[in-house]
Amino acid sequence: MADLLYLIPLLPLVAFVINILWGRSTIRGNAHWIAIPAAVGSWVLSIITFREIYTDHHAISQRLFTWIPAGDFNIVVSLYADQLTAVMLLVVTSIGMLVCIYSVGYMHGEDGYYRFYSYIPLFIFSMLMLVLADNLLTLFIFWEAVGLCSYLLIGYYFRRRSAGNAAKKAFIVNRVGDLAFGIGIMLTYWTFDSIYFHGEDGILEKAYHFADYGISEGTIMAIGILLFIGACGKSAQFPLHIWLPDAMEGPTPVSALIHAATMVTAGIYMSARSYTIFIGSENAMLFVAVIGSITAFMAASIALTQHDIKKVVAYSTVSQLGYMAFALGTGAWVAAIFHLMTHAFFKGLLFLGSGSVIHGMHGEQDMRKMGGLRKHMPITFWTFLIGSAANAGIFPLAGFWSKDEIIVGAWVSDSHYGKVAAIIGLCAAFLTALYMFRLVFLVFFGEERFDSHVHPHESGPWMAVPLVILAVASIFVGFVGFPPEDGAFHEFLHHAFEHVHGHEVSMTMTYTFGIVSTVVALSGVAVAYITYMRKAINTDELAERFSGIYNFLYNKWYVDEFFMAAVVNPMKDIANFLWKVVDVRIIDGTVNGVGTSIVAISARLRRVQTGSVANYALEIGVGMVVLLGVFLVAFGNLF
Amino acid sequence: MGDQPIWITFIVTFAIMTVLLLSMAYTTWYERKVLARFQDRLGPTRTGKAGLMQPLADAVKLMGKEDLVPDAADRNVFLFAPLITFTTALLSAAVIPWGGTVQIFGTDVNLYPTDINVGALFILATGSIGVYGIILGGWSSGNRYSLLGAIRSAAQVISYELILGFSLVGIFIITGTMSLTDIMFKQHEMLSFGPFEISNWFVLTQPLGFVLFVIAAVAETNRAPFDLPEAESELVAGFMTEYSAMRFALYFLGEYISMIIMSLFAATLFLGGTSGPGADKFWGLGIMWLVLKVMAFLFFYIWLRATLPRFRFDQLMGLAWKVLLPLAILNIVVTAFFRLIGNGQVF
Amino acid sequence: MSWELVFFAVFSAAMLLCGLGVVAFENPVHSAVALVGSFINVAALFVMLGAEFLGVLQIIVYTGAVLVLVLFTIMLIDPTKLPEFYVGAPLQRFASVVVGAILLAEIGVAIITRTALEQIGPHTEAMVQQMGGNVQAIGQVMLSEYALAFEIASLVLTVGVVGAVVIGLPNRMVEPNTVTMSLGHTRGSSDMLAAGPKFESPMNIPAERYTAPVGERTVVMTKDPDAYTHPGETSK
């Protein structure tokens, strides 16, 4: 298998090339017949790879070619698959494959169908290369490549102005994180003299024994924070999360694949990949944990007030990413990856489910105009319900196991902040259950609020089958982490985090937290039931009474406005200054001045041109005489 | 081949000159006789036995005539032009070998005036200077017919000189030298095909080159059917119209020397020069073979004149640029290709 | 005094005299003849310098081809249209002479004060003989070291020939594609029709000016002689 590792990313790349070259002219509506086999092939190969790593307990690597040879600095593009990568490979290819299949139904008849089915394989290729990268630079390249795919797919409906703006916003906000990430990579190379993760001279080993190499803890902290700011951009952590809700302008399958399951977890993956750097610095860990917990809570609170079905799911994604980040920050590495995996399945399911709802509602996204859809689309309803329960962390679905583990991990961590984080996590868990079931009740129960001409219908098999598969996965995928802290998943991933010394967690504590979080989640569901099914509490009245808080939440904590005022407008002012003063006055003035003076000079010089060939010849002769004279004098022949 | 005292070179040169001038005189006789036979006449018979003294009589007549210079003529150029044709034609003989180094009365004698590295090109060069005699003569006469003849000559000579040069390139490729002596002795080698042995004459390996060379040589010497510069019937003898007496004779002789030189040249390059049965044993036999080949060539010249009508001017140029030149280039390419095969550089 | 020096003196004197002749003769044909003489002597100098291939080539290319073409061209030109001898401005003539004299002096100084190159290249006379002679030596250097330059030179020649053909094409001359007929004139006369040009045209045409394409050309027929010529239409 080690020799065929390259096939995993190559298959989607081939599909991309074929579709982008011939999609528009020849393939057109059949583009999925190119993309789906490639995705399935990658998936099969990923499973084989996973099996091999699972049985042999050692990493696979394959050297492809030397990209940049520069003296003793060589960038070798090689693929590296260890346990962590294997998990990511499975997640990426499974969701990618299911999304490819789902989109046949969802995207049917759209303009630029081939475009969709070229960008999706391109994204899968880039994401696979990202997780297979064995050094920071290749990782960075494909980090940018997935960003590009994200940009292309958010702007898929580029004729819509808001889609174009959202694409640009995603790209630009990501640049902020990427800048920090780039600086982090440079600092890494400067500090460790290497950009490779593994091996004796790899950064993981060196960072773990940083004191032996004479590296100060401050440097490690700087690298850690810089890398995590990069992760913030990609994984939508506060305050760089603002692009993700807007990214919902793209087609829903794209949201499921890129903006829920895979690309946004790249930051979490990258941080986990370079975990020894964070282990080396408590402050960096603290930074990660604080950001993560703020994100988790903030996004959950915003999700409460949103009306757009996709926006709610999007904020839910941000919130769950926050969980993963504070799991990283409190040292619960395996739990973070575990949650990453379970989240990929149930959030993919939720997005695809909401896509199915939107599809059935002919593009309607506002929850206030839905209701009672349970009867019209039963498959969607049941799968969506499973997804929501998993997201809310209700026993024994996937979300319960991983979320519970994160909270326990935070509680028992060495960090002082751990317990605070655990409590914030519990609060967020309550909110999660609340907004998830608010969504379910508003959409699937109650009276039918949609317009009379809308006739909701169940989606076809292309869309239903992936939903069912994902629902089944959302139920069962959590059991790989059973029993908590000691399951097969932990056993497996333990090899990837060999420098982590976990805490012994007593069974009592595990059960206590299991019960507590279940209670919290169920109470969230109960509140939602009372509010939205029984109508015991009038939400509008509530919003009016606490209008300050409501507006604060409804306007997404005013983060966008803050950025507008603090960053965008000053930038515009500076640009205006550069344009109107520097460019127009100084630069144009200089250029025009040069032009004018040349015109003036040449008006006089023009008289030299007599037009007589004889004169020109004489001038050449004079020039020759002068030159020869100069040479004679200069070389000392004459005088 | 080797160095020899300068006086031997002088003697050899003198001998060759004498032979050339005499043979030139008798070529006129030869032509008149052969042409007469073609036309079912007898030719000169009165002067001496079978008219053998006719050339001398002609010479006396021409020398005795008045040397006319037209008023409209550019006098200096007019007087000077015939000399160019005559001398350059003679100059070509300097590089043509009549044999190798032989022993005569116990001394080594080179049977060639000189053996320079670029002998073949030298003949082309002298030929290209020779054309000035015609151009200047025609121009300086101050006569329209003459001028037309001169212009025609200029165009014709430029075109056919190219083909003359190109037709030889195949031989240069095969032999790797331009020295006429070397080329000639290359042809003395024998090729064996099983029981048969034949001389390695380049007419066998370069048949196309030979044909091109012959056509171009006829045109170079302004002989029928390429005698447009002097075309009697249309231009009243073209560039020679205003010439009389000895200057006319110089043109006339120059033309015949050119013919002989071209024949010698062709014999040396394509027909093995002095090669022939017994030539390796005795040098006299070699010279005899060479003379025979030249005679055959001269006969061919006269034969052409007797049988072919004159070309029209556009036909002449079209033949040169559209037929002969591509063929010559083809010949070069094919020869080079076979040379590469021979060197084992292709297969 | 060696024989070489004598030959050199003869050749170079002849060469320079002929060169002066080129400049001084009034008749271009005489100049051309002088140039032929000059070039033959240049070739002789080449041979003296051991470059017999270049010597022969100089004669074949310059005297045999280029100057024949020049003579050909001179003969094509109307002798009555030959320009005057000198360029117009006296200042130009004076300056030319001064510049020439200074240049000669400068080159002379440069030659006298120069130091000979000590390095000796690989192509000594013995070496050239071993390679088979001057032609072979040039061939080897030209087709190995200067192969690219050789190809470029052939390209330059091709471009030159194509350019010459294009410039010399008779089509470059103004050849009107439009033929104008006036129906207001009697044929072969510049007088107008006696009785009212406009009404008694031999042909009935629909307008004052009637344009009809005939093959590649355009025929314009006019009733009124005043419309006979129209600026800008003859040379379309």
Next chain:
Amino acid sequence: MDLTTNHFLFVSAALFVIGMMGVLTRRNILIIFMCVEMMVAAVGITLVAFSHETATINGQVFFLFALAVAAAESAVGLAIVVALSRQGRAPDVEEMQTLKN
């Protein structure tokens, strides 16, 4: 007195200057043209002389290329003169002043 390279160089310089005088003072384009050819030949003598002195063949090869370029140039130049004469214009440099101002 032996024959040295300098002799050839002097002769070449003289021929060059003679050619240059012709270019600068004559009015007939054809004459100017011939004078240019003469200057090229003069340069050729210099090249071959140095080639002889330093026992390198490169000078001769250079002149060969110069010859090729001069041949191409003569073809174009003569074509221009022919075109001029077709238009009934004299081959006079003073008349060709399109470049003026």
